[in-house]
Amino acid sequence: DSQHKKGGHVERLPNQSGWGWLVVPDRLAIIRVIVCDIDDTLYHHPEYHAAGTRGEISAVAEILGAQTDELISYETMHTRVMARRQELSALFSRPAGMTETVRSFGIMQEQWDEFRCRVWQPEQWLSPDEEVCKTLCSLNQRYRIVFGTNSPIDVGRRVLATLGVDKAIPDTPIFGSDTLGISKPHADFFMRIAERMGFAPHHCIAIGDRTEMDGTPALAAGYAGAIIVPGGRDVFISAAYDLINQNREDMS
Secondary structure, three states, X not given: OOEEEOOEEEOOOOOOOOOEEEEEEOOHHHOOEEEEOOOOOXXXXXXXXXXXXXXXXXHXXXXXXXHHOOOOOHHHHHHHXXXXXXXXXXHHOOOOOHHHHHHOOOOOHHHHHHHHHHHOOHXXXXXXXXXXXXXXXXXXXXXXXXXXXXXXXXXXXXHHHHHOHHHHOOOOOEEEHHHHOOOOOOHHHHHHHHHHHOOOHHHEEEEEOOHHHHHHHHHHOOOOEEEEOOOOHHHHHHHHHHHHHHHHHHHO
16 A cells, blocks of 8 residues: 655555655654645635635636736636646646646736735634644744745744744744745745755655645655645644654654
C-alpha cells in the first residue's frame, strides 16, 4: 500500500482521522519549518467560502463589464469563469486556480487583489477560535510556523486576527501571492517561502486542505513532505497533534 518516494513514503489519504500524509519524511526530526495554509485549513465555514466566491465572480463581471462598457450578469460570468477554468485545467493537466483563471481574462494582478480585499470579509463570518490557537501554539513550540496563502496578504492577516491567531503566535511570518509574486499551485510559491525564511526546502513541510494546491507543488519545490487536511479546522487539529506525537516518537 505504501511506496518509497523522495526519501519518504506515500500513504493513503485520508486515514481514520480524516487527514493524511502525501509524503512522509523518513525522519520527522529533520523538519524545521511548517508552511501552513490559512483558508479552509484553519477554519471550516462553507457559507463564508460561498459568499467570497460569489463576490469574486461578481468582481470579475464588474471589471470586464467596465472594460467593454457592458452589463454582465452574475450567471453569465459564472458560466464563463467555470468554462475557462475547465479549459485551463485540461491545458495544465491539473486543477486551475481561481487567480490563474481570472488572470487569463486579462485582469491585472493588482486590480484583482484590490477587489479580493473588498470581497472577502472574514470579520463578518469567522470568530475567535481558542482551540485552533492552542493547536498552533503547540506546533510552534516544536517547529517554525509560517503562513502561506493564495489570498492577498491583507486578507490572510485579517483571517488570522479574527481567529485570534495573531495574538496566540505573534510576529509569525505570512506570505501571500501578492508579496511572493506567484501563487499556488506553482512550486516556486513554496520555494520562495523557504528561501525567504533561510531554510533548505528539505527542512520544510506543507499543511493545507488540497493536494493539488498544498501538496504536489510543495513536493515539487523539494519539501520533505506534505500533510493534507480536507475539511479544514477539525482535521487540521487532529493532524497537528498526531504530528507532534509522531515527532516525539521519532526523536526518542
